[in-house]
Amino acid sequence: MKKQSRKVVIAGNWKMNKTRPEAAELAKQLADVAKAPNVEVVVCVPFTNLETVVNEFSLAAVKVGAQNVHFAKSGAFTGEISTDMLCELGVQYVIIGHSERRQYFGETDATVNSRTKAALDAGLTPLMCIGELLEEREAGITEEVLARQTKLAFAGFTAEEVCKTVIAYEPVWAIGTGKTATAAQAGEACGFIRGVVAKLYGADVADAVTIQYGGSMNAQNAAELLAQEDVDGGLIGGASLVAEDFKAIIKAAVDGN
Numbered sequence: 001m002k003k004q005s006r007k008v009v010i011a012g013n014w015k016m017n018k019t020r021p022e023a024a025e026l027a028k029q030l031a032d033v034a035k036a037p038n039v040e041v042v043v044c045v046p047f048t049n050l051e052t053v054v055n056e057f058s059l060a061a062v063k064v065g066a067q068n069v070h071f072a073k074s075g076a077f078t079g080e081i082s083t084d085m086l087c088e089l090g091v092q093y094v095i096i097g098h099s100e101r102r103q104y105f106g107e108t109d110a111t112v113n114s115r116t117k118a119a120l121d122a123g124l125t126p127l128m129c130i131g132e133l134l135e136e137r138e139a140g141i142t143e144e145v146l147a148r149q150t151k152l153a154f155a156g157f158t159a160e161e162v163c164k165t166v167i168a169y170e171p172v173w174a175i176g177t178g179k180t181a182t183a184a185q186a187g188e189a190c191g192f193i194r195g196v197v198a199k200l201y202g203a204d205v206a207d208a209v210t211i212q213y214g215g216s217m218n219a220q221n222a223a224e225l226l227a228q229e230d231v232d233g234g235l236i237g238g239a240s241l242v243a244e245d246f247k248a249i250i251k252a253a254v255d256g257n
């Protein structure tokens with residue numbers, strides 16, 4: 001299967017930004033994003049903004065995602081949110097294992113695996129994040145890290161579950177630093193991850209799975225990054241907070257598709 005037949009997903013990650021009125025305002029500015037064949041547009045917003053943004057996009061082509069979800073159905077997990085809570089709101093996507101959660105909130109490959117499984121069981125599409133630290137890249141172990149994270153995230157998964165997961169390759173050194181991976185570095189890493197999936201699940205599954213690049217993607221560099229054979233979209237932080245910039249990235253994806 002060629003790049004053209006894979007689903008492209010352009011997802012904004014608003015991280016811990018926007019009060020409800022601010023979220024409503026940004027959503028209004030994005031509500032006229034046109035539906036494009038094979039390019040899905042998603043915004044992943046703080047829990048407190050989910051209902052507001054789902055309502056703003058009720059007639060729009062933009063889908064809504066959360067930034068985390070717990071693996072248990074319900075229970076004594078103070079501060080956590082369940083898949084049922086997200087689905088009932090009309091949420092369709094969820095970011096899992098973002099490097100900021102791994103770095104600051106004790107997320108591990110094992111919890112990424114459990115959360116991804118729970119999301120899939122509930123019918124949510126996980127945007128499952130992996131990526132190497134700067135010191136890992138400098139030590140020449142990028143591929144080792146990506147292979148380990150991919151294998152552990154998918155441990156016990158069926159081929160169908162892997163196909164339904166979106167993998168987001170986010171090199172930690174490129175997040176919020178203004179330091180983008182070059183298009184070649186992004187393409188190479190996404191291609192390597194696809195190869196790991198191929199070894200585990202075969203070429204058909206690897207060819208079908210959507211792999212995004214994330215890390216300082218912006219209106220200027222999006223077209224070149226998205227043109228890479230193995231880059232099927234983007235997970236965008238800073239630039240997704242400015243409607244004009246996010247729309248330019250969406251346009252780059254649609255034009256290049």
Ligand code: 13P
Pocket residue numbers: 013098170174175176177178214215216217235236237238239
């Ligand atoms: P920036 O686009 O701000 O670098 O953030 C990337 C990211 O972490 C998306 O999840």
